[in-house]
Structures are given as C-alpha cells and as structure tokens.
Amino acid sequence: MEDFEISIDFARRPLARESRGKRSADARCVIIGFSASGGPSTKIVCEEDEGVSARNINPCLPNAPNVFVSGRTSPSRGAPPMGVGNKPPDGGNYLFTFEEEREFLLREPGAEKFLRPFVGAREFFTGRPRRCLFLGGADFDEPRELPEILKRVVAARLFRLGSRRPATGRFAEKPLKFHAENAPESPYPALLRVTGSSRERAPMGFLAANVVAGDSMLVVSGAALFHFAVLASLLHMTWMRAFRGRLKSGYRYSKRGGLRQFPPAELRKVGKRGDGGLGAEDS
Numbered sequence: 001m002e003d004f005e006i007s008i009d010f011a012r013r014p015l016a017r018e019s020r021g022k023r024s025a026d027a028r029c030v031i032i033g034f035s036a037s038g039g040p041s042t043k044i045v046c047e048e049d050e051g052v053s054a055r056n057i058n059p060c061l062p063n064a065p066n067v068f069v070s071g072r073t074s075p076s077r078g079a080p081p082m083g084v085g086n087k088p089p090d091g092g093n094y095l096f097t098f099e100e101e102r103e104f105l106l107r108e109p110g111a112e113k114f115l116r117p118f119v120g121a122r123e124f125f126t127g128r129p130r131r132c133l134f135l136g137g138a139d140f141d142e143p144r145e146l147p148e149i150l151k152r153v154v155a156a157r158l159f160r161l162g163s164r165r166p167a168t169g170r171f172a173e174k175p176l177k178f179h180a181e182n183a184p185e186s187p188y189p190a191l192l193r194v195t196g197s198s199r200e201r202a203p204m205g206f207l208a209a210n211v212v213a214g215d216s217m218l219v220v221s222g223a224a225l226f227h228f229a230v231l232a233s234l235l236h237m238t239w240m241r242a243f244r245g246r247l248k249s250g251y252r253y254s255k256r257g258g259l260r261q262f263p264p265a266e267l268r269k270v271g272k273r274g275d276g277g278l279g280a281e282d283s
Contacts, residue, residue: 123214193216
C-alpha cells in the first residue's frame with residue numbers, strides 16, 4: 001500500500017457469505033473500496049448495519065494508523081521458540097486408545113516405557129488423551145527386540161512408502177521418527193492452532209514433559225509460567241484477533257506469528273521470585 005500510495009476509503013468488516021448450495025461453506029468476506037493518492041479525508045468502516053467515520057483504515061480494517069506486521073523466522077528478543085507439535089504419519093500404528101494400549105501391553109509388557117500420553121485438539125477438549133508409541137529417542141536395536149513394536153514399525157514404514165505425499169515417503173527410511181517431532185524436556189505451554197471467534201481466550205494448557213502434543217497444537221519450548229501467562233492474557237488475545245490469520249469464522253495461529261511478534265514477549269530476563277512465582281525484570 002505504501003509503495004503505490006493506496007488508501008482504503010471504505011471497508012465492510014467480515015460478514016458471513018450466504019450460499020444456496022446443499023453444502024454451504026462457512027466463509028467470511030470483506031468489501032473494500034480504495035483509491036490512490038490519499039482519497040477522501042473521511043473514511044467509512046461498516047460492521048453489521050452501522051457505518052462509522054474513520055480518519056484512516058489500516059489493512060486489518062480498524063480505524064487506526066497503517067501498521068504492517070510481518071512473519072518472523074526466529075523469536076523476538078527474550079521470547080521462547082514456538083513450533084508445530086508432533087505429526088505421526090503412521091497409518092494409526094503409533095496411536096492407541098486406553099483399551100488398545102491395555103491389550104497391546106498384555107502382549108508386549110516391555111513396550112510400556114515407550115508409551116506416552118498424546119494430546120491433539122480432540123483430546124484437549126475431552127480431557128481424555130490417547131497414548132502414543134514414541135520411539136524418537138530409542139536405539140533401533142531396542143524396539144527390534146520387542147516383536148509387537150517391530151510389527152508396528154514395519155507397518156508404519158510400509159504406510160509411508162505407499163503415501164502419495166513425497167515428504168511422507170521420505171520418512172519411510174526413518175520409521176522410528178514422527179514426520180515432525182517437538183518434544184520439550186520440561187513442562188511447556190501448548191495452544192490450539194485454530195480457535196473459534198466466540199472464545200474469549202484461545203484454548204491452551206501447560207503440559208507435562210512426558211505429554212506429546214499433536215500437530216493441531218503449537219508448542220512453546222523452554223517457556224516459564226510467565227510466558228504461559230502472557231499467552232493467556234487478554235492483551236495477547238486482542239493482538240491475536242487483530243493480526244492472526246482466519247480460518248472460516250475462527251482464528252488461525254501460526255509459529256511464524258503470534259508470540260514471535262508480540263511486543264511484550266520481548267523480555268530480557270525472566271527471574272524466579274522467592275515465593276516460587278515468576279516475574280519479568282527489565283535490565
């Protein structure tokens with residue numbers, strides 16, 4: 001916009017798109033009028049059936065100065081790294097319900113040390129984690145000595161070899177690994193990548209180190225309780241609604257945005273207080 005000196009003169013904030021089809025898509029659209037070289041001095045922003053005068057309409061469509069926020073490939077100063085959770089393209093061989101886990105351990109008791117709680121979006125909302133066979137840190141010889149695990153490793157490899165996705169096929173040569181692995185060694189915050197627009201806060205939790213978060217969640221490695229408080233704050237939620245992407249009527253959080261861009265996350269020190277709490281110190 002700045003390069004071509006374009007200004008937004010009129011904007012209709014997101015509204016539901018009606019469809020007469022049998023399967024109506026949950027979509028939102030905006031209506032924008034723009035001009036070159038400044039345009040009229042008074043702009044109009046519409047939401048619902050009401051129009052409001054504005055001095056300026058920025059690309060996110062509020063009455064505010066133009067502010068451009070770009071994605072970051074590395075965290076801002078003092079912010080811990082955020083990444084996508086764990087994705088096991090395994091054909092269902094590494095994931096278990098509690099009933100399936102019990103039957104599996106009856107056949108292979110030695111596999112218990114490789115089983116961890118697994119939490120994706122569904123498990124997070126229901127409070128009932130599944131279990132996963134997490135072999136990323138195991139020597140190849142160790143699972144080979146357990147026949148029931150070896151069967152699942154072979155089945156996962158064959159599933160990956162048969163995939164039409166090149167990235168999945170390449171991981172057939174690393175059958176003990178998930179396609180994406182992100183397993184912090186200490187307790188960590190995790191939040192859902194997609195959240196409904198009606199929620200005051202994005203669903204998130206502070207997970208134990210042995211819990212494996214699925215790829216429907218974002219994982220913040222090396223974070224303290226202070227960073228979890230920042231993520232859960234209404235200030236951060238307001239930032240998310242203004243600058244994060246949309247999926248249907250909800251918000252989509254990404255590892256390149258969010259905490260990496262959020263200005264209050266730029267903390268030089270996070271120190272422990274004597275009472276066991278956590279506080280921020282600016283040096």
